[in-house]
Amino acid sequence: MTSVSLDELGPVDYVVVEFPAGASNFTGEMAAELRALVDSGTIRVIDVLILTKDADGTVEATELSDVGELGELETIEAELADLLAADDVDNLAAAMEPGSTAGVLIWENLWAAPFASAARRAGGQLIADGRIPIQAIIASIEADDETATAGD
Amino acid sequence: MPLRPARAGRVGVIRAPVAKTAVVARAVTPGRAPVAKTAVVAAAVTPRVGRRRI
Numbered sequence: 001m002t003s004v005s006l007d008e009l010g011p012v013d014y015v016v017v018e019f020p021a022g023a024s025n026f027t028g029e030m031a032a033e034l035r036a037l038v039d040s041g042t043i044r045v046i047d048v049l050i051l052t053k054d055a056d057g058t059v060e061a062t063e064l065s066d067v068g069e070l071g072e073l074e075t076i077e078a079e080l081a082d083l084l085a086a087d088d089v090d091n092l093a094a095a096m097e098p099g100s101t102a103g104v105l106i107w108e109n110l111w112a113a114p115f116a117s118a119a120r121r122a123g124g125q126l127i128a129d130g131r132i133p134i135q136a137i138i139a140s141i142e143a144d145d146e147t148a149t150a151g152d
Numbered sequence: 153m154p155l156r157p158a159r160a161g162r163v164g165v166i167r168a169p170v171a172k173t174a175v176v177a178r179a180v181t182p183g184r185a186p187v188a189k190t191a192v193v194a195a196a197v198t199p200r201v202g203r204r205r206i
Contacts, residue, residue, distance in 0.1 A: 061155055062153055063153065082159060085163060085165065086159045088165060088166040089155075091164065091170055094169035095173075
């Protein structure tokens with residue numbers, strides 16, 4: 001990882017994107033979108049791993065550099081920090097279905113770093129953060145709608 | 153293929169097994185009911201104009 005002051009580090013997130021057996025359709029669109037986010041300074045990609053889980057649950061991890069022709073991802077791969085430890089692989093793969101392949105992406109939210117830094121300078125401390133699942137938003141709105149309908 | 157040697161012996165950052173989340177892609181896949189749900193979500197995150205929490 002390049003030398004970055006902790007005070008200037010943006011929040012770091014990860015996703016595990018699963019591709020069920022026979023369902024993958026790689027056109028290069030994902031790589032292009034990721035590259036666009038990096039090029040615009042929105043995120044910095046910290047690590048990428050490709051995981052495969054056999055039918056018997058055996059997990060294998062592959063470095064992005066071992067995938068072959070990287071195309072749009074070549075410059076991103078060159079800047080990876082290899083943050084994930086070997087011990088992380090099983091924890092990440094716990095979410096995967098047997099027979100599937102998954103991409104693990106870890107990134108720094110560069111867009112949030114200046115605001116987070118300013119909040120710290122103002123004396124603020126991050127005490128909670130998280131993501132609201134789309135399903136929760138749907139459930140909330142549908143409940144509102146049902147309440148409104150019941151009141152008619 | 154093996155992972156890079158730098159990853160071995162390091163303390164992990166993912167502290168516990170990751171639980172599978174609900175599959176969002178299916179919830180917003182085009183189709184009659186899911187399209188309606190997409191519209192619902194879009195409405196929920198639209199800037200409020202005359203909307204109130206309570």
